[in-house]
Amino acid sequence: MKKVGLVYDPIYLEHDTGSHPENFRRLEYILEALDDYGIREKMVPIAPQKASVEQVAMFHGPSYIEKVARFAHEGGGSLDPDTVVSRKSYEAALMAAGGVITAVDSVIGGAVDSAFALVRPPGHHAKADRSMGFCLFNNIVIGAMHAMKAHAIERILIVDWDVHHGNGTAEAFYDNPSVLYFSTHQQGIFPNTGWASETGSGAGEGYNINVPLNRWTGDSGLYIAFTQILEPVARQFKPQLVLVSAGFDAHYADPLAGLEMTIRGYARIAEIVKRIADLESGGRIVAALEGGYNLGVIGHAVSAVVNVFGEYDVEVTEPGGTEPRFEKPVMRIPIDEAVKIQKRYWKL
C-alpha cells in the first residue's frame, strides 16, 4: 500500500454557486463515496494552508487577484458568464490553490507518496488575468510554479484528463520546456482550444500536447492516447513530479459532455499515470479535482483513481445507468493525427 494524502478543507463548501453544476455537493458526494469504499480511512488527511497573495501572483496579475477579492467581499455574482462568485469564494479559491501547494509540499517532503487535492473552485481554465469556465485561480499552475520555485523541480508533467481543454494551464507554460502539458479532451466543446497543432512556442515547442477526441470516443480511445503518446513521451521527458488535472466530466453519464468514459476507464488511465510516476518521478503524483458534474458518478471515479494511486485493491463499481457506446473505427483518426504531429518532437 502507498500513502495517499487527501487534501480537504470545509471552506471549499463555502464557495456557494447555488444551482450551478459546479456546486458544493460535488465534494460531499465524493467524500461519501470515499467513506463507503473504506478508502478515506486508508488515506492520510492533509490540512491545506491558504495560498498567499504572493503565491497566487506567481501566475495571476495583482489587479485580477484584487478584483476577485473585491467582487467576493462585496457579495459576489457572476464574474463572467460561466463563473459564479459568492462572499466566501475568494477565501475558498486561496485555499484551493493552497491545497495544491500543500499537496506538492507533502509529496516532495515525503510525508505521502501521492496526494489527491479535493478542492474547489476548479482551476484549469483560469488565465493570468481573467476567470473562465467556473475557475478563479489556476490551482495546478500555481502548484507547478511553487514546485519549481520552492523545491527547485526542473521538469513537471501535467496530465489533464478533464473532458475540457485546460486552456489556462496550456497558456501558462506554452513557451516553457520545464513543464510538459498533456491534455485529452472532447473536440469542439468549451473552450474550443486545444487543437493537436497547438504544440508550444519558442523554447516550449513540443512541450504542449493535445489529443482532441471525438464525441463518444470511450475508454479505448483514452487508453490508446495514454499508451501511444503520453507514456513514451513521459519516458523521454523524465518528469520529477507528475501533476494531474483530474476532471471526471468525460464519464458517459456526465451532463456537460459526451466522451463516454467509464469508471474502469478512469482506473486504467490512472494506472498509466502511476506507472509513469513510479518509473520517472519516484512515484510522486499530485492530482487536483477539476470538473465532473454527475453527483452519482464523481465519488466512484475519484475512488477508482485513489484506489490505483494507493494500491488498495478495493473493488470500485460503475454506478450504473445507460451503457456507453464503445469505440467506432473513425474514433482513431484524431489520435493518429496527434501521433503524427508529436513524431516531430518525440520517438513514438
Ligand SMILES: [Zn+2]
Ligand atoms: Zn471540464
